[in-house]
Amino acid sequence: MxxxxxxxxxxxxxxxxxxxxxxxxxxxxxxxxxxxxxxxxxxxxxxxxxxxxxxxxxxxxxxxxxxxxxxxxxxxxxxxxxxxxxxxxxxxxxxxxxxxxxxxxxxxxxxxxGVGALSKGFGEYVECVQETPRMTPEEVRALMDDPATRSIIIDVRPHNEYRRMNIPGSVNLPGCEVTYRLAEVVTDPDIAIVINCAGRTRSIIGTQTLLNAGVPNRVAALKGGTMNWQLAGFALEYGADRPVPASTPEGRRAARERVSRVAAAYRVRFADAAQVARWREESAHRTLYLFDVRLPEEYAAGHLPGARSAQGGQLVQATDEYAAVRNGRYVLVDDDELRAIMTAHWLVQMGLPQVFVLRGGLEAAAPVLAPHGLERGPEPAPDARGAEAGLAPAEVARLRAETPEPLLLNVGASDQHRR
CATH class of the missing domain: 3.40.250.10 (Rhodanese-like domain)
Known part of the structure; x- marks a missing residue:
């Protein structure tokens, strides 16, 4: 029944x-x-x-x-x-x-x-209320060609998106890395900074991130991102293999000065390892999200058990794809709090009431939250499965040679099927 x-x-x-x-x-x-x-x-x-x-x-x-x-x-x-x-x-x-x-x-x-509508709507709100500066592709091109002006274009998308297509000569600093690693690529306050993504939202958030951090440089978002750049008739670069610049102690010191002001201004809250451990014990009755906001390769090198990889910019850009529960607890983790703070200050502005930065970062919290050691390896895909119950490629090829040929059904996403 x-x-x-x-x-x-x-x-x-x-x-x-x-x-x-x-x-x-x-x-x-x-x-x-x-x-x-x-x-x-x-x-x-x-x-x-x-x-x-x-x-x-x-x-x-x-x-x-x-x-x-x-x-x-x-x-x-x-x-x-x-x-x-x-x-x-x-x-x-x-x-x-x-x-x-x-x-x-x-x-x-x-x-x-659309997808990510909440995050995109928030980006439009930020641009309107905080009057985030923006430039058209033509204005950016003129800036780049002006011999009297030094400028840099920073692409804030994840590295795989940057590698797929980017503005020639741009530097990749995904999401909250734009504050964390800025000193590695911008050494002079007179250098003009243009922030771009594929469309709009991450450009707006990246630009306003630097402004909120008090960067003295002129900063503006590329209106319409790489899509608008191409529509304006300007060339794109494909397959760029330039890595995300490595952080340095000097760069982190400069970032810490700026980020500490953001933490105070936006009242970012912190939770120590003992508090997070208690929340873990309560997680069968109350939602706890543990998000590691570092780069995926850093996450793979060692992360807290149960933490999900959600590099900062993507967590702000597509919050609904990472967390469906409203009003649950979010704990953000990185090495030294800096990237977690910059991510948290945006989630707080998005209206999420229970956002916390793990006090002291990964190393300080590991003895309490990972007593048996950090987990290693990339986050597995949600549909990852072993092949023990399936057919090997050679078996499929043999079946396809038979008459009648078997019907093959792809139950994955349509865009992936088309590719």
């Missing part, structure tokens, strides 16, 4: 979204559907991958979880199926949004489009 599922009406859902308690709203449609229209505070957790994503997005099984699909027109009944799947995984408080997205809109609820 199938037991009925608990539900939540659109008006009740609105109250929950404005509440101070923990909750997670999971939109269980596919990402393409999600990107066309969704509720702002929802995280995309497609039914097709729900079991793989749920533990990362909602680590505490007691967190109230709300699931949503299209509503009456969703012939697959994905919300109900997702709710039962979550219950089978041990989640104890799961409710289906009555009428789905259709009921939300009928009740006057607002929807947004």
């Amino acid at each position: 199938t037991l009925p599922l608990a539900s939540v009406s659109a008006p009740e859902l609105r109250q929950i979204l404005h509440s101070a308690g923990e909750f997670a709203l999971l939109d269980v449609r596919e990402q393409e559907e999600f990107s066309r229209e969704h509720v702002l505070l929802a995280s995309c957790a497609p039914l097709s991958r729900l079991e793989l994503l749920a533990g990362r997005l909602v680590p505490c099984r007691e967190t109230p979880v709300l699931v949503m699909d299209d509503g009456p027109d969703d012939r697959l009944g994905r919300a109900e199926r997702a709710a039962r799947a979550l219950l089978s995984l041990g989640y104890t408080s799961v409710r289906v949004a009555e009428g789905g997205l259709a009921a939300w809109k009928a009740d006057g609820g607002v929807t947004v489009n």
Whole structure:
């Protein structure tokens, strides 16, 4: 006998979204559907991958979880199926949004489009309220060509994105590395700094990060990023192998002076290892996210058990992809607090009420939080599986040579399938 599922009406859902308690709203449609229209505070957790994503997005099984699909027109009944799947995984408080997205809109609820909408909307807010300087591609090109002006272009995207395409001659300082390693690439306050990403949000946040840190240089964001640069008719570089510049003791000292002012100005909070250990003990009843905001290669060299790799800029850029639970605890970890502070000061401004920096950094906390040693290696993909239950490539090739040829189904993301 199938037991009925608990539900939540659109008006009740609105109250929950404005509440101070923990909750997670999971939109269980596919990402393409999600990107066309969704509720702002929802995280995309497609039914097709729900079991793989749920533990990362909602680590505490007691967190109230709300699931949503299209509503009456969703012939697959994905919300109900997702709710039962979550219950089978041990989640104890799961409710289906009555009428789905259709009921939300009928009740006057607002929807947004795109991915990372919350973070992107926050970036637009920052640019408007803090009047973040920006320059058009033509203005940046003129600046670069002016022999009387020294300038540098800093690309704040992750290194894999930078390597894919970048503005020729630019330097890669991903996310919060732009403050942490700035002294390694900008040695004079008279050098003009242009910050770019692929589009807008990370350029805005990177620029304002330097301004918040009190950098004396002229700093501006490239309007529209590399996409706008190319549309303006300027060349891009592909496959650049320039690494992220190594940090130095002198550079870290300069960064510490600036970052300490940011910590005070934005009232960044800290938690020592003993406090985080207590929160770990409570994590079966209250959400705890432990995010390592260093570069992925630093994370792979050694990280705290249970910590997820979320280099600072990406955690701000795509918060909903890392953490679905609102009002949970976020603890940010790095070597010496500096990058964690810069990440935290943005998450605080985004309205997340429980954001903390691990006091003293990784080395100071390791004896308490990693008594058996740090874990090593990259963070495994959520759908990583061994090959023991599958077919080897040679076996697949042999089967494809037979008649009739087998039907091969790729259940991965559509863009990856096309590539």
